[in-house]
Structures are given as C-alpha cells and as structure tokens.
Amino acid sequence: MTDSRRRAEISGGGFAGLTAASALAQMGWSVRVHERAAELRAEGAGIVLWNNSLQVLDKIGATPDLQARSMTPPAYETRMNNVIQSQETLDGIRWRTMTRPHLHDTLLTAARESGVEIIANSEVTGATPDGTVTFADGSSAEADLVIGADGVSSAVRDSLGIPMKRERSRDGITRFLVPRRKAELQALEPDTEWDNVIDFWNLDPRVLRVLYTPANDEELYIALMSPSADADGSRVPIDLELWTSVFPQLAPVLQDAAGIQGRYYGYQTTRLEHWTDGHVAVIGDSAHAMCPALAQGAGTAMQNAWTLAVAATAALDAGEDLPAALREWERLERPYTDLAQDKSQWYADTREMAKGNQFTGDSVQTALYNPTDPNRHEVHAA
Numbered sequence: 001m002t003d004s005r006r007r008a009e010i011s012g013g014g015f016a017g018l019t020a021a022s023a024l025a026q027m028g029w030s031v032r033v034h035e036r037a038a039e040l041r042a043e044g045a046g047i048v049l050w051n052n053s054l055q056v057l058d059k060i061g062a063t064p065d066l067q068a069r070s071m072t073p074p075a076y077e078t079r080m081n082n083v084i085q086s087q088e089t090l091d092g093i094r095w096r097t098m099t100r101p102h103l104h105d106t107l108l109t110a111a112r113e114s115g116v117e118i119i120a121n122s123e124v125t126g127a128t129p130d131g132t133v134t135f136a137d138g139s140s141a142e143a144d145l146v147i148g149a150d151g152v153s154s155a156v157r158d159s160l161g162i163p164m165k166r167e168r169s170r171d172g173i174t175r176f177l178v179p180r181r182k183a184e185l186q187a188l189e190p191d192t193e194w195d196n197v198i199d200f201w202n203l204d205p206r207v208l209r210v211l212y213t214p215a216n217d218e219e220l221y222i223a224l225m226s227p228s229a230d231a232d233g234s235r236v237p238i239d240l241e242l243w244t245s246v247f248p249q250l251a252p253v254l255q256d257a258a259g260i261q262g263r264y265y266g267y268q269t270t271r272l273e274h275w276t277d278g279h280v281a282v283i284g285d286s287a288h289a290m291c292p293a294l295a296q297g298a299g300t301a302m303q304n305a306w307t308l309a310v311a312a313t314a315a316l317d318a319g320e321d322l323p324a325a326l327r328e329w330e331r332l333e334r335p336y337t338d339l340a341q342d343k344s345q346w347y348a349d350t351r352e353m354a355k356g357n358q359f360t361g362d363s364v365q366t367a368l369y370n371p372t373d374p375n376r377h378e379v380h381a382a
Contacts, residue, residue: 006030006316009133009143011124011156013040016284016301017149018107018116022060023309024145025114033116034135036123036150042104045175046213046221048197048295049103050367051094052336053302059372060306062110069216070098077196078356080203082249086356087196093359093367097197099177099215103298124150126159129278129323134159144322145312146280149305152270154286160277169267169291169348171207173225174236178256180220188249200247201354208233208246209354212253220253223292228266236262267291269345275334276326281308288337293347296340296366303371307333332377340366 006029010017013035025031049057057063072095078085111118123136127146134140148156157164185194192198198212209225224243226233232242240258244251270289275282284301308329315325343363347353359367370376 007143008032008145008147009124009141010034010147010149011127011133011154012149012151012284012286013037013108013118013120014042014149014151014284015103015107015298016286016305017147018104018111019056019060019302020147020149020283020305020309021116021118022062022107022110022114023056023306024313025111025116026060027309027313029145029313031116032141033111033118034122034124035118035120036136038121040104040108040118040120042100044100045177045223046215046219047098047100047103047298048213049096049098050296050299052366052369052371053299054094054096055370055372056302056306057106060110060114062106065106065109066096066098066103069102070096071195071214071216072096073195073197073214074193075196076199076359077193078199078201078353078358080201080354082200085354088357088359090359093364095367097213097215097221099219099221102215123155125155127156127280129160129280131279144279144316147308148280148282148286149284149301150286152268152285152289154282156280157272157282157286160280162277162282163273165271167269167271167345169269169345170227170229171225171348171351172228172234172264172266173223173292174234174238174262174264175221175223176257176260176262177215178220178222178253178260180214180218181252181256184252185249188251192249199353200250201351202246203351203354206230206233206246207351208243210243210247210250212250222250222253222257224257228264234264236264238262267348269341271341274327275330276323278323279326281326281329283308288341290341291344291348293344293353294340294363294366296344300337300340300366303369304333304337307371333371336366336369
C-alpha cells in the first residue's frame with residue numbers, strides 16, 4: 001500500500017531523475033520531478049546503453065518501448081586511417097544503441113505511467129540536509145528524500161557545498177543526428193558493414209575522429225571529435241571541407257551534419273567528496289560527469305538512480321536511519337561509477353581507444369554489472 005508519508009522531490013527531468021522517479025513511485029512513494037525548462041526534452045543526439053542500465057529499464061517496465069526504435073549493432077569496429085584495427089562482436093555483453101530523444105521519451109512515459117507528478121517551469125535552487133527543497137519562486141517543500149539530478153551545474157549539489165574536483169580534457173566532441181543514408185555509404189564502400197558502430201580515428205598529421213553509431217533503421221548518430229585547441233576541427237557548424245577530406249567515405253552523412261548548427265562539448269570529469277548529505281543524494285552528471293569513452297554517463301546515472309530508490313525504500317521499510325542508509329548506498333555502489341570515470345578519463349587522456357580491442361577487463365566491468373541483482377554485493381560485504 002502506498003505510504004503517503006514517503007515523499008521524494010527530484011530536481012531534474014533527465015535520464016537520472018526520471019529513472020529514480022519511476023523506481024520510487026513503483027515502490028510506493030509520492031514523487032514529484034521538477035524541471036526548470038518549459039518542457040521536458042533530451043539534449044544531444046545518440047546514446048549507447050549497456051547491461052547495467054538495460055537491467056534497470058527491465059525493472060521499471062520500459063524495455064518494450066525502448067526496443068521499438070533502437071538496435072544492437074553486429075559489432076564495434078575500430079579503424080585507424082581507415083585500416084580496421086578490431087571488430088568486437090561483444091559476445092556476452094548486452095548493449096543497445098538509440099537516439100537520446102527516444103530514450104528520454106521512453107523514461108518519461110514510464111514515469112507518467114508510474115504516477116509521477118512532473119512539473120515543468122519549476123526551478124529548484126537548493127536543498128538542505130533535513131529534506132527541505134527551495135524553489136526560484138521563493139516557495140519550499142519538505143521531503144523524506146531529495147534527489148539532485150540537475151546536471152553538471154547542479155544547484156542542489158552546490159547548495160550543499162559538497163567539495164568537488166573537475167578535470168577537463170584536451171579533446172571535445174560535436175554530436176549530430178542525421179539520416180542513415182546506408183545505400184549511399186554502401187555505394188562508396190560496398191564491403192563495409194554499415195550497421196556496425198564504426199570508430200574512425202586519425203591521429204597523424206591531425207587528430208580527428210568520427211564515431212559512427214546507427215541508432216535505428218532510419219537515424220544515425222555521429223560524433224565528431226577534435227582537440228579543443230584545433231579551431232577548425234572544433235568549429236560549429238562543422239568545416240565540411242576539412243572533415244570530408246579526412247573521412248571521404250562519410251561524405252553523405254557529413255554533408256547532413258554540416259547543415260546543423262551543433263555545439264562543441266569539451267570532455268570533463270566531475271568528482272565529489274561525497275554524494276549524500278542527510279536526506280539528500282545527487283546522481284548523474286550532478287555527481288559523476290565523465291568523459292564519453294565507455295558510453296557510461298547515462299548508464300551509471302540510471303543504475304545509481306535504481307539502487308538509490310531500492311536503498312531508500314528498504315531503509316524506511318526497516319525503520320532505519322535514512323541518512324545512514326544513503327551513505328551505505330554510496331559506499332556499495334560508487335566503486336562501479338568510479339571505475340567507469342577513471343577508465344573513461346584514461347582513454348580520453350591517452351586516446352588508447354584508437355588501438356581497438358578495448359571492451360575487455362575493467363573496461364566492461366561496469367557495463368556487465370547488474371544493479372538489480374539483490375546478491376551483487378556479497379563479495380563487497382565479506
């Protein structure tokens with residue numbers, strides 16, 4: 001039976017916030033999601049999800065909707081100067097590609113169907129450890145649990161004064177959603193499997209990279225990487241002549257990208273001293289923004305959203321102290337996110353992904369993690 005005394009206030013209607021909202025609502029909480037924008041929508045282009053987040057989507061009942069407009073490519077292919085370095089079929093690793101708007105719509109539907117109250121034009125300006133949330137209009141609300149899922153510039157995090165370190169990398173990326181144009185690409189390279197994810201690298205004489213990711217039958221996600229110091233490589237709209245001179249086989253889709261304004265994002269990693277303070281927890285980019293090398297920014301956000309909901313619910317069911325339960329949640333769950341952050345930062349710093357064969361060992365430990373398995377921490381607890 002729903003316990004009306006359990007109330008969660010969530011700042012941010014992105015992947016982390018909506019996942020936490022659905023999970024908590026399905027566990028009997030009264031949940032409100034506050035989004036400062038006038039409408040809830042996803043920023044960005046495409047995304048890859050791995051087992052850790054796909055297991056969470058299974059649990060909140062969102063998988064059927066997600067499957068409709070997403071795909072699992074045959075392989076992850078890495079090329080250097082258009083010479084294939086590796087083709088990893090990722091056997092035994094569950095993964096899926098899609099557009100960010102599709103994932104966001106899927107999570108939004110799940111939240112609404114779970115009974116979550118979603119409020120647009122509602123800006124959270126801060127929170128206090130006792131569970132008080134303040135808003136830009138001067139009002140406030142009390143909650144058993146407050147979640148800051150409000151991005152890299154999190155007002156919830158900053159209001160708590162949590163010590164933070166931010167690392168910026170030398171490279172950045174511009175992302176686009178364009179038509180697949182598979183037939184035109186096949187005409188240029190008939191022997192290429194254009195359903196693969198293909199990571200095109202060039203390091204010499206100039207560092208440029210295109211990550212080619214089919215999102216579904218009609219849409220293609222391409223990410224163009226260059227050092228931030230490269231004025232032409234990081235220009236938006238893109239310098240079509242430059243990019244097609246280096247990647248001529250991608251000319252049809254680069255031409256589409258050139259017609260989109262785009263935005264160049266520098267890679268960064270955000271590390272907090274702690275993720276919780278009293279009745280408040282921060283998740284997603286608010287807590288652990290990371291470089292995109294392992295495609296785990298959204299994945300770890302969603303896994304932490306789920307495990308946070310489980311931990312908070314279990315604590316209140318048992319009559320335990322919620323702040324202590326949130327600290328224990330972080331102790332158990334954070335190592336998987338820290339590992340993904342560390343490895344992603346290392347790949348960004350070294351550009352070692354250009355060598356291929358990266359989806360082994362600790363690079364896939366977070367991807368293989370199942371946050372919904374109740375026995376997953378037996379080793380850690382020993």
